[in-house]
Amino acid sequence: MPRSTQQLPAAKLPPTARKKSSRPAAAPKKKSKKKSRGKKKPAISLRRNVLLLSVEIGGLAIVGIAASIALLGYSANRFAGTRIFSSLLPFAGGIFGFIVLTALLLLGWKRLRTRLQGWSPHLPATIAFGLALAAALLTIQDRFTQTFGHYRTLVGGRAEAGRVTLAHQVFAAYRRLEPPALEKLIDRAQPYHPAIEEAARTYAIDVDLLQGLAATESSYLPRQSHDGGQGLFQITQIPAAARDRVDRLFAPELRVPDNPRYNAHLGAATLRHYLTEMKDDLFLGLLAYNIGPANGGLRFIMKQYGATDFVTIQPYLQRLPRDYPIRVLSYSLAFRIHQREGRLLAYEEGGNALRIQGIGIPGIGQGVSP
Structure with a gap:
């Protein structure tokens, strides 16, 4: 019988050929739905963080504005006059001291909020909101109304x-x-x-x-x-x-x-x-x-x-x-x-x-x- 028509034994087939022929083609992998769902979480978390930060900053700003009005109004009445040592310098010194104190308080709040966030991410915003609410309640008191009158006189000038x-x-x-x-x-x-x-x-x-x-x-x-x-x-x-x-x-x-x-x-x-x-x-x-x-x-x-x-x-x-x-x-x-x-x-x-x-x-x- 001619050699061209003879078949080689199965044992002599190349190893790679046997592997390719024995393994079926792999099906394409489907994308997991869990991954697509998980992509929405960062957006929700970002909106929440922005909201909490806005509440925190807004609350601290309200407290700072109320305190500034109270200090300026009180100082304008307490140190009213034109004398340098009894009126002008004490008034300027009080304002400078308030600026320094505000800076120190903000630094202290920065350190404190790190600890507060460790307990709960909502805690800094909650405390700031509570402080703003307390400041708002103080502004409706008669004493603050009187102080606000002094502040208006200070800013309004002659008019x-x-x-x-x-x-x-x-x-x-x-x-x-x-x-x-x-x-x-x-x-x-x-x-x-x-x-x-x-x-x-x-x-x-x-x-x-x-x-x-x-x-x-x-x-x-x-x-x-x-x-x-x-x-x-x-x-x-x-x-x-x-x-x-x-x-x-x-x-x-x-x-x-x-x-x-x-x-x-x-x-x-x-x-x-x-x-x-x-x-x-x-x-x-x-x-x-x-x-x-x-x-x-x-x-x-x-x-x-x-x-x-x-x-x-x-x-x-x-x-x-x-x-x-x-x-x-x-x-x-x-x-x-x-x-x-x-x-x-x-x-x-x-x-x-x-x-x-x-x-x-x-x-x-x-x-x-x-």
Whole structure:
């Protein structure tokens, strides 16, 4: 038989050939689902860490801001004056010491938070949030309100000092009001409150301020006066723009001064007109409301004498009611106190002075330092 047709024995096959022929082809490996699921965990962990860090930083920032305001306000009152050794240097030294102390506390917190994170990753943020909550609760206390008033005076400079002076004139005027007569006036005002509240909301004016204006003008006894004043707000000469704005909201048959709602809108629109004219200076706006267009209006009077604010215009108002804004705001303060406390507070009794100053004068704000 020819050699080309002979088969080699199986034992003589090459080893590699036997291995390849005996092993089946390996199936392609499938990707494990566990690995794809595990990739989401780092993203969740990152968001959690960012949230915890944000809470921690925010809490510490709130504590630092509250402490800074308290220190500056206290120092401004404690070391008030112009002497170098008794006022200026102690104030600057206190601020420098506070900066050093803050830096040391932050370094201490950095070391402490490492230990806290070893116990629980949520612990630093939780403690910082608790400290911020405690600081927020302290800010609503009367003592902090008083300190914040000193801080406003320090930062506000001349403008804030003038505001504080005028605010205490309002407090003094409120102190002189007779409580029995004031209670009767507030009772008479109740039927007109819905109309005044609507007008205040329409023209973006504090409702207590508008109620104080009506109390000053008519004592809530609507009437026609000999000088031409009509209704709750004793409207006389109304700026054309203010009247047009009001008339667009009322039908012709309702445009009568005896209509309390229409009269309240006229009063609020007129006050808003003068506040805009006086660049939202409340005292000047009220004074302009009272003067009206007489003598060319308040703006002309101020320009004539070179006055720039309520304080500088007062000496030139010998024949005009320069105390008019003070009276309006003292009544406004009475309405606000009655609305918040359910009764009037005697200014000189107990701690009522600081409490009333914390309530704040409508249109001026809170935190007036004594």
